[in-house]
Amino acid sequence: MIDFSQKKAILIEDMAEARILQKKMLTDFGFKSIDIAMKAESAIELLRDNTYDLILSDYNLGNGKDGQQLLEEVRHSELIPNTSTYLMVTAETSIEMVMGAIEYQPDGYITKPFSQALLQRRLLKLVESKEKLRSVNTALDSKNFKKAIEECEEIIEKYPYLEGKCHRIIGECYISLGRYSDAKNVYSTALKKQKMPWSLFGLAKTLFLMEKYVSAEKKFQQLMLDNKFFVNAYDWLAKCLIAQNRHDEAKTVLIDAIERSPKSILRQIELGKLSLQLKDYFLAEMSFRRAVFLAKHSCFNSPEIYLNHLRSIAGMASQEEVLPRQKDGFKSTLKKIEEFRLEDIDVATSTHEITIQFYLNQNDSRSATDALALWESDYQEGLAHQPSEQHKVTLDIEG
Template sequence: MIDFSSKKAILIEDMAEARILQKKMLTDFGFKSIDVAMKAESAIELLRNNSYDLILSDYNLGNGKDGQQLLEEVRHSSLIPNTSTYLMVTAETSIEMVMGAVEYQPDGYITKPFSQALLQRRLLKLLENKEKLKKVNQALDKNEYAQAIDESKAVMKKYPFLTGKCNRVIGDCYIQLENYPLAKKIYSQEFKKQKMPWSLFGLAKTHLLMKEYSVAETKLKQLMLDNKFFITAYDWLAKCLIEQNRQTEAQSVLIDAIERSPKSILRQIELGKLSLDLQDFLLAEMSFRRAVFLAKHSCFNSPEIYLNHLKSIVGLSTKEELLARQKDSFKSTLKKVDVFSEENVAVNTSVHDLKVQFYLNQNDTVSAKDSFILWNEDYNNGKATQPNSEYKERLSL
């Protein structure tokens, strides 16, 4: 039996009644150390500064990030180790949505409403399995993939019921080690045995990484047909199509993915970049505007998002008259990128360049000249690279 009193937990829940009830349940189980967060942002701060054995997080966290976005961010930022247990609490209607995330899976799900006895049984099983896989996860946390494979094989011999979970780890480790033939063998064997979606996905990824694009495409489409909420499959199908220079088809795939899961900042960025390449500036502007909104308090926040949003508006202005909303959006993003441009010469230069282009496209010569003069001043002060001489001629300066 697991001794809960030795474990540290964090409870992430925005609803007061549910928060109080779940904390009481954990206390009754024997947990003595329980931190509480009402929002994803406050949870991230706690996870950044503490180590937890159990993360119990609701999927719906009110405004801002949901539980799946939180999980993606803390996994991406390595704020929680593989040795921690992450249990997602979902509503009945959201299960299909959260099942779509494959690369950032929680250790388990529990559906509201649930009894104290059910939660206890679920936690016991998860923590016991986590204990059995401790050496595997410790190796994964150190990026020691060969060691993780060896430890997984040892676990399978001792606990045969964990064979599927261990083979999934082994397949993923072979991909990390770029041993694609062995990865393909593992995934293929697992898919023949159990027809699990993750094994078909792993197989498709392996074919793609081996540049077997037509096979990868077929398997990804099969996966999407069987499970329309397996969103990660859409991302990899888009990658597969791009590798075959089928960018327009890839764009359509990403649009479908975003309709099903609109809160993924990385997917919005990918669609925006692809749309810029296709000179579909209207869709690029919409994608990057959404990414700018999602970037707030995100580990994926970067100046590139804001610059690309500005670029998409500038590109749009070369083709048509901008709407008032689009002009306001340009000015709003300019203010947001200031925090990056103050100490970054390359970013500051790009901002100046885009401002001049924007005003020239609007036939606002006065503002374009003012922007060019400010650019030149920053160049003289070492805060930007030299202004484009073409602008100087066009502005008669």
């Protein structure tokens, strides 16, 4: 049995009744140190200042970041060590929720309503595994991948049933070290013993990194046939196709991936960029519009998302007359980029350039001239770079 009295937990839950119930369960298990957060933002502050053995987080956290976006941020910012156990709690069982959460790899998730006995069994299993792998995870936290490999080999001898988990870590460590041939051998050997999705995915990813794109493509396709919800395989297949200059096929693959897991902002951005490159402005607009929506509470929020949304609508305007809702979308994104524009002279300049181009593509020279006047004003105040002579000449001709 695990002695929970020596472990520290954080409970992240916005509903008072659920908080009280879950805290009582953790107390009954033996936890003495339990911090509470009602919102993702307050949880992040606690995670910055403390190290927890257990993070028990609800998926729905009211207004602001949800549980997936919280997990996304703490993984991206490395706010939780590998030695911690992260358990996602949810009342939802939709594929969108499950796939979105799994992509950022919680150690497990449990569906409401759950009994105290079920939670205890789940925690015991997860924490026991973490305890046995503590030396490995400590090495991973310090990015000492050679040490992690050595520790994994010792654990395989001591706990043979953890062989699969250790081989998976060893393969990832070899990739991190750039030792692709060694990683390939680990995954190939694991596949011969038992065909598992992680080993096939690892082998395919290694082949890609070795620039063996055709072989990697076949492996990713095989994995997708075996498990259509292994969404990361779609991302890497798209990378393979792009490396082979098969951009239209890559676009189709990313569309399929987004249908299975639509809450991934990085995937929306990737599809948007590819669509812009292919001048599929309709799809680019849709992708970046979704990315703008997701960016509000995402750690991946950046001005480039908003600029690309503006570029996609300007591109649409060059091909056809845009609809009123698309014009409204352009204005809405202009407002959202304001905070970035005021802080970054390059963002402000790009915003002015795209705005003028949008109006010119709509044959609205009056609005374009007004936009140039605003650009000139920002330049005089030191908020943007100087407008180019090309824009001035173009507007003179249009006028």
